[in-house]
Amino acid sequence: MLDLNKNRIPGHIKKIHLIAVCGTGMGALACMLKDMGYEVTGSDEKIYPPMSDFLAAKGIALMQGFSADNLSYRPDLVVVGNAVRRDNPEAVKMAELGSCFCSMPQALNRFAGDGKSSLIVTGTHGKTTTTSILAWILYKAGLDPSFMIGGITKNFNSNYRIGKGKYFVVEGDEYDTAFFDKGPKFLHFDPLIAILTSIEFDHADIFRDLEHVKETFSRMIEKISPGSSLIVFDRDTNIKSLIRNSSCKIEKYGKNSDSDWKLGSFRVEPPWTFFEVMKKGKAFGSFKTKLIGEHNLLNALSVIAAADNLKVPVDTIHDALETFEGVKRRQEIRGERKGITVMDDFAHHPTAVKETIKAVRPFYPDGRVIAVFEPRTNSSMRKVFQDVYPLSFDKADIVCISKPPLLGKIPFDERFSSEKLVQDLKIMGKDAYFFSNTQAIIDFIVKAGKSGDLVLIMSNGGFENIHERLLAALGAGCGMV
The missing domain is CATH 3.90.190.20 (Mur ligase, C-terminal domain)
Known part of the structure; x- marks a missing residue:
């Protein structure tokens, strides 16, 4: 297995193969690696549009089905998707060859996030929309962010971007990483700022119960550096129980009057929603958005808190929220x-x-x-x-x-x-x-x-x-x- 925690990418890596390339995250990673100049191939059981067309347009060679022969050209690195089992023919061949291999979040963190400060959005609900808003605000602020998101943002017409700025915005997934790493994907990042929207029981195929889910998020919270910030929803009792002993800076957002960030009054005038934001009990700003629903206003509020931490001007935040077009497949x-x-x-x-x-x-x-x-x-x-x-x-x-x-x-x-x-x-x-x-x-x-x-x-x-x-x-x- 390749040690991707080293400061430099080993110079011999030129050819990279991705097993189970047609997933949303793996497909985006393949495109990012291709854009960075690597020779990229991929295989999957089910190769069909639109992902197959998207990858082919990028010049990524696709191999139908899993076969040991797919590794016959001896790639320098194999990235293993979390849907790949240990007995997958390519995983078996990878082990026989002694190939360098890693998981998707390891590759993402090391190649796309190398030298950048990670901004992570986690939680049971709202991750994709919240991550998309954050990426758009940073872009509108001229910070040229990189990002990886679990949905296609309409403003960028993509779920990934390689920017030259110092921030890497990532949707932090609690799902397991790979057959050789059953921990959650988000543990592979050391965030400067993390947003935690909610904790509920989900993913019944890998989590036993709510306590198991909470244990997973607790590991993430414990791992956040003391100098970093964790922005959490104030009315989630599961979150409240996990942050009591956190060593990082905690900021709360939501509807409680004593929270750092409070959603004020709002009104709906289709297609717009107008809303007020309070910071530490004082008026912070008035905003308008085409996002629908109070839950999305709370998602936006968490991002406003993160953007303010990064010194993004209020006027820029206002403009970004007004021009945010949403995410495909989200309302x-x-x-x-x-x-x-x-x-x-x-x-x-x-x-x-x-x-x-x-x-x-x-x-x-x-x-x-x-x-x-x-x-x-x-x-x-x-x-x-x-x-x-x-x-x-x-x-x-x-x-x-x-x-x-x-x-x-x-x-x-x-x-x-x-x-x-x-x-x-x-x-x-x-x-x-x-x-x-x-x-x-x-x-x-x-x-x-x-x-x-x-x-x-x-x-x-x-x-x-x-x-x-x-x-x-x-x-x-x-x-x-």
């Missing part, structure tokens, strides 16, 4: 047909589903919110949240729940039931429906939808291209408004 409007708006969102955790529906409701006062939910994450396909999900749809007018698409991966006695969720919603008086396939959902909405409605589609996957298929079915040949 992203995919189109409108016959007065019916179709929105795409990544929400899958019960809290995220609840907050997303609550957030969009005021922006569509003249119509109904039709919530369409596909459970497909390793947590949402398990029954760990079976009794919690019914409480997440209270602000929706109509609820459409699909059959989980990958239930075969989950042990029978651990499986989530979409049918039971619908039954529970009906008992609560909700207008809820179960669908066994995507086409049935489309057919239902075409018949039930009315002008002014919002169709909010929530899934962390492609959902069989439901967005475009629904728009086409609704449009009956009309153009997009």
Whole structure:
């Protein structure tokens, strides 16, 4: 294994191969390495657009499937994705050859973050949006940041950037690192500033329970240097229990009057939200944004605190928030047909589903919110949240729940039931429906939808291209408004 903690990159590294290259993070890393001048190849089981086209356009040679032959050209370094198992043919061959290898966050930290100060955004919810806002504010401030984010930011039309400035903005993932390193990815960074948005139970495939999740975040907090800052949400009791003995500087943000940063009054005037910010009890500034929902205002507030720590002027922060265009798949409007708006969102955790529906409701006062939910994450396909999900749809007018698409991966006695969720919603008086396939959902909405409605589609996957298929079915040949 290559020691990437040394001060210099070994001079012999020119050719780099990435196993499982088509993941969001690995694909971005491959492009970053290519942009830095390395010869880059990659392999994966499922190579298809848009990631395959994106990588090919960068000149990255892609190999379909995993095979020992993919390492026959003897790359100088192999980067192993966290989805790769120890018995993967390329992992086995890598060991036989004695190849230098590392994990994705190790490579990211050493190659892209070399010599830069890391700014990390962590937490169960809001990481991608919060990281994107921070990167945009630093860019607008002329600080030329580098970044790696778990979603495509619309301002940059990318989830990565290599800048010449001294800051490296990273979405800190609590998921495990690799088969040879079961610790969380965010432990590979030594942040100058870290933002912690929330701690809840998630990732049921790797975490036993909430205490296991808290243990993981506790390790991160303990690792932060005394001279660094940790910016935390003030109303998260799980966070509160972990920061008591922290040696780093703690700043709290949120809604409590005694917090360092407080969200003041706000009002919605679609498409804008106007909000006030208080710093240590005094007025700090007035801002406007197209971000939707109080949870996103709190995400923005955490970034305002971080930006102020970095001496970014208030006027620059104001301009950046006003011009921030959001993140693809986060409350992203995919189109409108016959007065019916179709929105795409990544929400899958019960809290995220609840907050997303609550957030969009005021922006569509003249119509109904039709919530369409596909459970497909390793947590949402398990029954760990079976009794919690019914409480997440209270602000929706109509609820459409699909059959989980990958239930075969989950042990029978651990499986989530979409049918039971619908039954529970009906008992609560909700207008809820179960669908066994995507086409049935489309057919239902075409018949039930009315002008002014919002169709909010929530899934962390492609959902069989439901967005475009629904728009086409609704449009009956009309153009997009």
